[in-house]
Amino acid sequence: MLVLLLVLPGKFFRDGHSHYASCDLLCKNLRFVHKNNEENTPMKLISYQHSGRSSFGAVVGDRVVDLARHLPGVPDLAALIANPEKLAQAKLLAANATADHALDEVRLDPVIPAPGKIICVGINYVAHAEEAGRKVGNYPVIFQRFAETLLAHNAPLVRPAVSKEFDFEAELAVVIGKGGSHIAPEDAMEHVAGYTCFNDASIRDWQFHTHQYGMGKTFRSTGALGPWLVTADEITDYRELQVRGILNGEQMQEGSLSELAFDIPHLISYVSQALDWNPGDILATGTPSGIGFKRTPPIFLKPGDVFEVVISQIGTLSNPVIDEV
Numbered sequence: 283m284l285v286l287l288l289v290l291p292g293k294f295f296r297d298g299h300s301h302y303a304s305c306d307l308l309c310k311n312l313r314f315v316h317k318n319n320e321e322n323t324p325m326k327l328i329s330y331q332h333s334g335r336s337s338f339g340a341v342v343g344d345r346v347v348d349l350a351r352h353l354p355g356v357p358d359l360a361a362l363i364a365n366p367e368k369l370a371q372a373k374l375l376a377a378n379a380t381a382d383h384a385l386d387e388v389r390l391d392p393v394i395p396a397p398g399k400i401i402c403v404g405i406n407y408v409a410h411a412e413e414a415g416r417k418v419g420n421y422p423v424i425f426q427r428f429a430e431t432l433l434a435h436n437a438p439l440v441r442p443a444v445s446k447e448f449d450f451e452a453e454l455a456v457v458i459g460k461g462g463s464h465i466a467p468e469d470a471m472e473h474v475a476g477y478t479c480f481n482d483a484s485i486r487d488w489q490f491h492t493h494q495y496g497m498g499k500t501f502r503s504t505g506a507l508g509p510w511l512v513t514a515d516e517i518t519d520y521r522e523l524q525v526r527g528i529l530n531g532e533q534m535q536e537g538s539l540s541e542l543a544f545d546i547p548h549l550i551s552y553v554s555q556a557l558d559w560n561p562g563d564i565l566a567t568g569t570p571s572g573i574g575f576k577r578t579p580p581i582f583l584k585p586g587d588v589f590e591v592v593i594s595q596i597g598t599l600s601n602p603v604i605d606e607v
Contacts, residue, residue, distance in 0.1 A: 324516040324595065325373055327476070328509065329359050329391040332383055336391070338362065340372060341510055345381030346388055352379060359511070360394055360562030363459040363475035369513070392432040392507040393478045394457060397564045400427040401553055402482060402499065406543050406568025413576045418543040422552060425496045427482070427505055427566075435509035438604040439483055441583060442501050447486040448583040448603070451569035452527030452535045452591040454520075455480035456546055457511050458563040465554040470547035473559060476513040477520065479591040479599035480566050481506040481527075483583065486575045506591070506601045507564070517595055520546060525570055528590040529581070537570025 326341040327349075337350040338359040349362065352375050356362050362369055404423035405411045411418050433439070441448040459475025482505060489498025517523070520539050527535030544552070549565060574581035583589060587603040 325376060325513045326510040326597070327359055327362070327372070327393070327513070328388075328511075329393055329395050330388040331391060332388045336395075339382070339388075340376035341385060342376055342381060344385045346383040346385055347376050347379050348382035349375060351382065358395070360397070363457065363511070363513075364461075364561030369459075369475075373513075390434040390436065390509055392434050393509070393511045394507070394562045394564060395432070396429050397432075397562050398429075398560050399557070400429065400432075400505070400564040400566065401549075401557075402427055402566040403544065403549060403568040404495075407537050407541050407570045408543055409537070409541070409571035410569060410573070411543070413571045413573070422544040422549060424553065425494075425499060428500050431500055431502055431505045432507050433503050433505065433601070435506070435599050435601070437506070437601060438503070439481070439506060439583065439589065439601045440501075440503035440604055440606050441585065442485060442504075443606045445485045445487050446582060446584075447488075447575060447580075448504075449484045449486050449574045450527055450529065450534065450583055450589050451482040451484060451573060452525050453480040453482055453569050454478075454523060454525055454539060454567050454593055454596070455507060456550075456565040456567060458550075458559045458565065459514075459561055461558060461560045463554050463558045465551050465559070467547040467551040470550035470554075471514070473550060474514045474546070475561070476511040477517060477523070477593075477596055478508060478511045479506075479593050479596055480564075481589060481591050481599060481601065482566055482569060483589075486582075502606075506599055508599050509597055512596050522594075523596065524594040526590075526592040527569075527572060528592060529574075529583075530587055534574070534581070535570050535572035539567070541570070542567060 329338045339346045339349045405416050455478050457475045460473040485498040489495040523539045525537050583603045585605045591599040
């Protein structure tokens with residue numbers, strides 16, 4: 283069975299169906315080979331640095347399989363998730379190859395280090411809209427981040443010198459694997475490679491300098507992304523995922539993806555009417571209620587704090603806070 287799957291991938295990719303729907307079928311048939319019978323362990327893909335070299339790999343327990351070494355024609359993680367056949371090979375390698383590094387020996391990068399675009403959605407949980415004194419409109423509130431603002435798991439969030447109003451926003455981020463434009467909502471999930479954690483940390487006073495609040499969302503070292511990507515085939519229904527924001531061990535935010543005002547298929551479709559989605563692009567789906575600046579008194583991030591984004595079936599993104607030097 284395993285040999286037939288490897289040598290006859292065309293059976294799965296030549297029928298005109300979505301690449302990701304096809305890869306999903308192949309990958310499900312590959313799960314039984316996972317080491318130590320860990321069928322329930324999700325596929326976790328990372329971008330990282332080791333010995334001065336950028337690479338990407340799969341996390342297996344507390345070890346890392348260097349996928350770049352085994353897949354020399356694939357330059358980075360964005361290219362891997364764009365290629366269903368290579369992604370299937372990566373799953374086999376994660377299940378069978380000898381690990382190359384201990385996880386604590388590598389330095390993680392943002393899971394996609396240089397996404398072509400980061401599309402963010404505001405006011406996308408009804409409870410969050412209510413706490414912000416807003417109403418959910420007929421169209422999603424869209425803004426953008428720049429890739430240079432991203433940082434990795436365990437890297438410090440930097441409170442800027444110009445403001446003390448540094449706030450947290452725990453979110454689920456969607457990583458695009460299959461590009462396209464004018465995507466129908468019913469086809470949108472075929473374009474999803476996987477999911478990761480995101481902290482859209484925001485500078486609130488700068489956010490409200492004008493009615494367009496993008497400036498407060500694009501400060502250096504404020505957008506944490508990671509620690510890894512869990513592939514979409516590992517998540518039966520994204521709407522069952524729970525998002526929590528935890529500050530110094532105390533839960534601040536909690537929400538379910540089933541509570542989104544505009545769901546993931548709608549968002550992918552909506553944006554695709556204006557912009558082409560490309561592999562490695564990021565869609566941040568919005569934050570649940572509980573943000574700091576709407577509390578009484580307000581709670582803002584300060585040096586010495588640690589903020590965690592915890593998402594069921596995905597993992598925990600943790601970042602300390604420091605002041606800008």
